[in-house]
Amino acid sequence: MDRSSRSRRITPALAVVAAAALTLAGCSSGSGGKKSEESAAEGAGAGKATTPRMTVALVTHQAPGDTFWDIVRKGAQAAADKDNVKLVYSADPNAGNQANLIQNAIDQKVDGIAVTLAKPDALKGVIAKAQQAGIPVVGLNSGLSDWKELSLMEFFGQDETVAGEALGKRLDEDGAKNVVCVIQEQGNVGLTQRCDGVKKTFSGTTEVLNVNGTDMPSVKSTITAKLKEDSAIDHVVTLGAPFALTAVQAVDEAGSDAKVATFDLNKQLTGAIAKGDIAFAVDQQPYLQGYLAVDGLWLYKNNGNYSGGGEQPVLTGPAFVDESNVEAIAAFAQKGTR
Structure with a gap:
């Protein structure tokens, strides 16, 4: 995809503002400019687009049972409802299978594809096929370092290295010395x-622990065994909300004093932060990622817009959630949108 004609001056921050402004401009005036907090979050009661019906495929690397993706889907569906879009969702953690799902979307002649790039090399060929078929492709969540190389039109997510670096600094502030960073999908x-970002900024010792994220009892037993083996571990860092909640159980079972910190949120996790079971979480706003990915494809089809100018990612995180602000966020988490 030729990027030479697009602006290279739009910063990520400006891109977020532009995306928000264009999203509002795309709505009809029927809402009168006022929406309840709940209808805004769920996309109900908002002005709806009168543009022709289009179909968007959202293809992710979701593992079965990973509730993080429920939030992404809610955001995507809210945008689809507003934009008169038929949303087709599919997922597989196996990169080869994910590539097949993208091929299915191409065969169905969808109007746009939003895809996660957890394992970009495996998706390179099929993404090129979509582009050759004239189907615009945007990235979300995973793949910030690869989306431009694959010539995706836009990307919505956080810089995972920057997020890790921020968490590493926070660990130093909290007095951590020995950390295990748990990766649920090798x-x-x-x-x-x-985890690399954590290692870069954290002044203590960081060890990576690989677990099988599709088998939660195994995740628990592996973390428990590690904590029993090394009593010096004072913090367990997980990379998803369900794994953080399991890590809390593992800490208890191991008789460890280690604290748990994590990336990402769900409604159960906000409650755990409020209770003090989890020290803090780094939020990348997955609802926003799903919403902007679908809305970005609609804006491109109907107005030729490129969020971020087609050259800059639209950053949705990172932001810390801890006992100081969890109460304000918990209400949205209970709705399944944070």
């Missing part, structure tokens, strides 16, 4: 970048 570049 080969996932975004997860690796998170």
Whole structure:
């Protein structure tokens, strides 16, 4: 995809503002400018587009049972409802299978594809096929370091290395000395970048622990065994909310004093932060990622817009959630949108 004609001056921050402004401009005036907090979050009661019906395929690397993706899907569906879009969702953590799902979307002649790039090399060929078929492709969540190389039109997510670096600094502030960083899916570049970011800024010792994220009892037993083996571990860092909650159980079972910190949120996790079971979480706003990916494809089809000018990612995180602000966020988490 030729990027030479697009602006290279738009910063990520400006891109977020531009995306928000264009999203509002795309709505009809029927809402009168006022929406309840709940209808805004769920996309109900908002002005709806009168543009022709289009179909968007959202293809992710979701593992079965990973509730993080429920939030992404809610955001994507809210945008689809507003934009008169038929949303087709499919997922597989196996990169080869994910590539097949993208091929299915191409065969169905969808109007746009939003895809996660956890294992970008495996998706390179099929993404090129979509582009050759004239189907615009945007990235979200995973793949910030690869989306431009694959000539995706836009990217919505956080810089995982920067997020990891921020968490590493926070660990120093909290007095941590020995950390284990738990990766639930080997080969996932975004997860690796998170732990690498922690190592870069954390002044203590960081050890990576690989677990099988599709088998939660195994995750628990592996973390428990590690904590029993090394009593010096004072913090367990997980890379997803369900794994953080399991890590809390592992800490208890191991009789460890280690604290748990994590990336990502869900409604159960905000409650755990409020209770003090989890020290803090780094939020990348997955609802926003799903919403902007679908809305970005709609804006491109109907107005030729490129969020971020087609050259800069639209950053949705990172932001810390801890006992100081969890109460304000918990209400949205209970709705399944944070």
